[in-house]
Every structure is written in C-alpha cells, then in structure tokens.
Amino acid sequence: CEYVQYQRRGKDLKRHQxxxxxNSSRFRCCGVPRERAEQYGISAEELAxxxxxxxxxxxxxGGCGKWYSRRDALKRHLRNERCLGDxxxxxxxxx
Numbered sequence: 001c002e003y004v005q006y007q008r009r010g011k012d013l014k015r016h017q018x019x020x021x022x023n024s025s026r027f028r029c030c031g032v033p034r035e036r037a038e039q040y041g042i043s044a045e046e047l048a049x050x051x052x053x054x055x056x057x058x059x060x061x062g063g064c065g066k067w068y069s070r071r072d073a074l075k076r077h078l079r080n081e082r083c084l085g086d087x088x089x090x091x092x093x094x095x
Contacts, residue, residue, distance in 0.1 A: 026093050027074040029083050030055035031063030033091065040084060058091055071095060 005013050030053065032040050037047050042061070050061040062084025068074040075087035 027068045027071055027087070028055065028092075029063040029066045029068070029074060029077055029081075029085055030091070031060040031084050032086060032089065034059040034061050037061055037084075040086070042084070055091060060091075 005016075032042075034047070034050075034052055037050075038044070040062075042050070047061065052059045052061055053063065053065065054060065055063075064081070064083050066077065068077065071087055071092070074085070074092075077083065078085045078087055
C-alpha cells in the first residue's frame with residue numbers, strides 16, 4: 001500500500017497494518033438482536049419484513065455483514081450508512 005507514516009508513532013503504523021490483515025477484522029456490522037429491535041426504534045410491523053442473520057448464535061436484524069478491524073470504524077459506518085446497529089453492543093467482542 002502507499003501509506004506513508006509522517007509521524008513516528010508506532011501505534012499509528014500498527015493500527016494501519018491491521019486494516020490489511022483479514023484476521024484482524026473483529027467487529028461486524030451484524031445489526032441488533034431481533035428480540036431487542038424495539039429498543040432501537042424498530043416497530044413490530046417493520047421487524048416482520050426484516051431479514052434475519054445469525055451472529056454468534058443470536059438472531060440479528062439490520063446489519064450489512066461488513067467487517068471492521070476497529071470499533072471506531074464500525075461506529076463511523078453505523079453513523080454514515082443505513083445500517084441498524086450499536087458499536088457498544090454486548091454481542092460484539094470486547095476491546
């Protein structure tokens with residue numbers, strides 16, 4: 001990649017390198033648990049038309065399935081896209 005590190009902060013480079021490692025993607029835009037959808041503003045009528053996926057054995061709705069290496073990247077994705085989710089959800093891995 002053409003990334004140039006102008007600062008001498010090692011953490012910046014490590015964080016950038018992790019974005020290229022497919023094994024480092026830990027945070028998935030998986031939506032919210034179907035059973036908690038109402039807490040996120042989804043009506044029963046809307047919920048009836050939403051497709052479910054499974055994430056760690058839990059039925060989820062509203063996510064696109066993309067993976068992110070950092071929680072803040074998932075947070076930004078959820079803010080800018082039309083996905084339903086919570087970057088602080090207890091179904092996501094801890095930092």
